[in-house]
Amino acid sequence: MAALFAQHYPWLRARVTRVMGCSFSGEDIAAETFVRVLGLRDPQAIREPRALLTTIAKRLMLDNWRRGDLEKAYLETLKATPENTWPSPEEQAVLTEALLALDRLLDGLPGVGKAVFVQSCLGGLTYEQIGRELGISKSRVQQHMEQAIARCMTVMAP
């Protein structure tokens, strides 16, 4: 593992830094990529280390961008609420990770599909109530739900 690190770390850091346009995040992401590789079940079996490192690093970069988008959008929605109800910075950090996890599950669905999934799974509303809220029929709600669940299962699959 040490050999793998010595051989590929500088290469990966340089690549990530170039894409991210920032050496701090480049360093972070390259390091995190190696942490992920250590977590793999059988790191010795890696045949094409650079391909694997690139895949993991790309994933982390996309997550990083998306995390920033979500954080910004969430803070924007907070502006409409009284300041004393805002979550603390620590709570916000935990929340952002949860938002990212949910966003990954629902990525690629239309806005209505996301709304249906959130209102059903998190809000516990019936399809009738969701349909009334969104102005669509109950059977459309069920179709959106089916699509959303299939999407989640595809993302969840290892």
Next chain:
Amino acid sequence: MSANPDQALIREAAHWLAFLQSGEPDPAREQAFLAWQAQDPRHAQVIAEFQQHVLALRQSPLKDVPQDQLLKTLNAPSSRRRFLHGSLAVAGLALGAGVASRLATSGWAWPGDLYTGIAERRSFALPDGSTALLNASSRITPQFGRGQRGVVLQRGELLLDIHPQPRAFEVLTGAGTIVARQQRVLVRQELAGWWVLAQQSPVQLIDAKGLAQPLKAGHWARFNAQGLYDSGQAGGGEGDWVRGLLNANDLTLAQVVEALRPYHRGVLRVAPPVEHLRVSGIFPLDDSQHALRMLTGILPVRLSRITDFWITLEPA
């Protein structure tokens, strides 16, 4: 290496889960789902994995975020994707506008039917001056005009307070018609058929074969497509759901769970070995979780939860 669920399996599983999530109990299709799940261990596995993810979401800090905030955040355009394909973000915006404009014109999606959702009881004034009080997860179709006076009980349970008129009031069910003249009648759909109680005045039951059977005030009857098969004298607690209570007087556990089901979100099952345990007591309908905990206190049963959506009462 774990086997990846293939797309066909995912599509099937998504179809069943989307159905189970609807919030409307449908025992027949729940049975069909359980049969599908039992066909193949991969079916059960993919369902359990999804349920665990949903449970994790429901226990995450996201549960405290107001849903409009959550959706606005999730719909935030991706800076990466905006950079790569600017046109995608525009398509998303156009879709959002379409939904908003349809919102204003909804509100008559189910013309005519009167219904209640999970854990909701509601009283409706009927055109002839009678009142219909619907238990949770129930639906009726009023039929008035052209010489008709009555309702079709599509699902659930109904307490009628009938305004006396020369024309009789009819309650149509899938296995017969109840003809009433005045005062209170209680009708409910059960797993094996229908149940009717003539609370204050006698009623007449006309079964599927057209045979009329009188039912005295204070008596109940059970009937199905083959006709009347059981009857007896009312115990007094039958209409307690009006006050949000289930008054169980020596019922089976299966019957108690049947009464809780319209108030419970998700799948609620009773393991066959404990189905026939006898239960007496008064249970709160509006808090089905509490009622379930009460059952574990008085019977040798325990709650097995796969998720909050999926509870089975099992031998303790």
